[in-house]
Amino acid sequence: MPAASTADAARPRILSGMQPTSDSLHLGNYLGALVNWVGLQDDFDAYYFVADLHALTVPTDPQVLRRRTRATAAQFIAGGVDPTRSAVFCQSHIPAHAELGWVMNCLTGDGEARRMTQFKDKVAKGQSASVGLLTYPMLMAADILMYDAAYVPVGEDQRQHLEITRDLAERFNTRFGETLVVPDPYIVKGAAKIMDLQEPTAKMSKTGSSPKGLIDLMEDPSRIAKNIRSAVTDTDAEVRYDPEGKPGVSNLLVIHSVLSGTPVADVADAFAGRGYGDLKQEVADVVIEALTPFQQRMSTLLDDPAELDRILADGADRAAEVAHATMSRVRDAVGLLPAAR
Ligand code: TYM
Numbered sequence: 022m023p024a025a026s027t028a029d030a031a032r033p034r035i036l037s038g039m040q041p042t043s044d045s046l047h048l049g050n051y052l053g054a055l056v057n058w059v060g061l062q063d064d065f066d067a068y069y070f071v072a073d074l075h076a077l078t079v080p081t082d083p084q085v086l087r088r089r090t091r092a093t094a095a096q097f098i099a100g101g102v103d104p105t106r107s108a109v110f111c112q113s114h115i116p117a118h119a120e121l122g123w124v125m126n127c128l129t130g131d132g133e134a135r136r137m138t139q140f141k142d143k144v145a146k147g148q149s150a151s152v153g154l155l156t157y158p159m160l161m162a163a164d165i166l167m168y169d170a171a172y173v174p175v176g177e178d179q180r181q182h183l184e185i186t187r188d189l190a191e192r193f194n195t196r197f198g199e200t201l202v203v204p205d206p207y208i209v210k211g212a213a214k215i216m217d218l219q220e221p222t223a224k225m226s227k228t229g230s231s232p233k234g235l236i237d238l239m240e241d242p243s244r245i246a247k248n249i250r251s252a253v254t255d256t257d258a259e260v261r262y263d264p265e266g267k268p269g270v271s272n273l274l275v276i277h278s279v280l281s282g283t284p285v286a287d288v289a290d291a292f293a294g295r296g297y298g299d300l301k302q303e304v305a306d307v308v309i310e311a312l313t314p315f316q317q318r319m320s321t322l323l324d325d326p327a328e329l330d331r332i333l334a335d336g337a338d339r340a341a342e343v344a345h346a347t348m349s350r351v352r353d354a355v356g357l358l359p360a361a362r
Contacts, residue, residue: 033171034343035065035207038072038112038164039097041089042079042227045239046096048308049215049225052279053176057209059101061174067107068168068340069097074112074119075161078154079228091329092319096238098332099318110336112164117344121163124351125189126156128196134158138181146229162186166193167347168340169202177213178224180206197354201347212279218252221268238312239319245312246305249273260292260300270297273304280307 037058039050046055058069071093076086090111097109112118134140134155144150158181165173165186173183183206190201217223217234225235233248240248254269262285264271277300278285292300322329352359 032064032066034068034169035061035172035174036068036070036165036168036170037174038070038075038161039093040072040076040227041086041093042076042081043237044089044092045237046093046100047215047225047227047230047238048236048276049176051100051238052212052215052276053209054174055097055100055102056212056279057174057207058097058107061172061207062103062107065172067102068110068170068343069102069107070110070112070164070336070340071097072112072161072164075157078151078157079148091326092323094333095319095322095329096315098322099315100238104332104336108336108339109332110340111333114333114337115167115340115344117341117348118160118163118167120348121167121351122156122160124193124355125159125162125166128189128192129156129159129185133185137185139178158182158185159189162189165204166190166201167344169343169347170204171202172207173204174207174209176215176224177208180208193354200350200354211275211285215276216268216272218248218269218272221253221272236308238315242309242313245308249305249308250301252301254297258296260289260295260297262286262289270300273300277304277307280311 037054039046039054058067061067071090073086073090076089081089094109094111098104102109137158140150140155140157143154148154161182162185165183166189173179173186175183183204187203190203193201194203215225217225217230218236219231219234223229227235233251236245236248252269252273254273255267260270260274261267262271262274274285274288277283277288281288283291292303
């Protein structure tokens with residue numbers, strides 16, 4: 022670890038973010054990332070942010086973006102992130118992210134950026150390819166490297182982004198001397214990829230899933246139960262954890278397991294000899310039981326946007342302190358002349 026690191030040795034730093042591309046996070050965001058964020062707050066100095074600059078890669082009405090940015094921050098807190106312990110902030114409130122993103126762009130090869138799977142997939146699906154979409158991973162690298170993050174808790178779909186972040190940190194350090202901390206991913210097994218209920222071989226996703234394939238955290242409970250009841254399974258009747266052979270059933274078992282805190286094998290055993298209908302009913306019950314208090318906390322938080330803005334401002338103050346120190350090291354390392362005061 023570079024000597025310049027400001028990370029607290031007793032509590033290593035972690036950082037993660039989510040895009041405000043929808044009014045509601047979905048169960049994949051919750052189980053693959055947010056539950057994990059909450060659990061890590063005790064042992065780590067945590068920084069959690071709303072990636073609003075990244076959301077600009079998807080054209081969105083400005084008013085809608087503002088609403089979703091607040092709603093996303095509120096969902097972090099409703100899900101259990103404690104803003105008195107963890108810095109909760111908005112990416113665009115720390116302009117240094119864009120500055121460090123530029124430095125990362127200048128370290129990245131054109132072909133290297135074009136080979137990123139998410140870029141290729143989005144272009145293949147017809148999303149208009151702005152330069153912002155192409156350089157999305159470099160901004161993400163900047164987000165992470167700005168905070169000397171030792172670990173980055175994310176779902177499996179972000180693994181390639183973390184690999185390029187590590188490559189860029191190492192490249193920077195080789196070229197300019199030890200300056201940046203090379204982070205490790207922190208990807209939980211099991212919940213790292215929650216699948217689409219209608220297409221259980223594809224990940225549940227805000228942009229890729231149909232409304233019936235998704236479970237939105239803010240959805241009406243009756244609609245959640247309906248989506249789970251109509252989840253695609255398979256033609257045999259055995260409840261068994263087998264992600265390859267039985268992706269639909271395995272996905273339901275994982276959702277149950279994470280929310281009920283029961284090992285997946287035990288959940289599967291409890292349904293031995295019972296049908297898929299029973300499994301779906303119990304998964305719906307477990308999901309609704311977990312989301313009811315979440316939704317109640319959300320309505321309290323959204324009733325007081327000024328308080329939410331205050332929390333974001335406080336988080337930005339904490340984030341700015343670290344960002345300022347990192348940028349001084351980075352500017353000095355790359356040879357940018359300091360402004361004379
Ligand atoms: P985003 O907003 O797409 O997703 C937020 C988090 O949710 C996880 N996730 C899932 N986990 C399990 N199953 C799923 N079906 C599923 N879908 C999403 C994601 O892995 C992620 O952890 N590029 C990031 C945002 C970002 C970021 C960062 C993250 C920007 N800068 C710096 C970490 C560090 C993204 O689009 O996440």
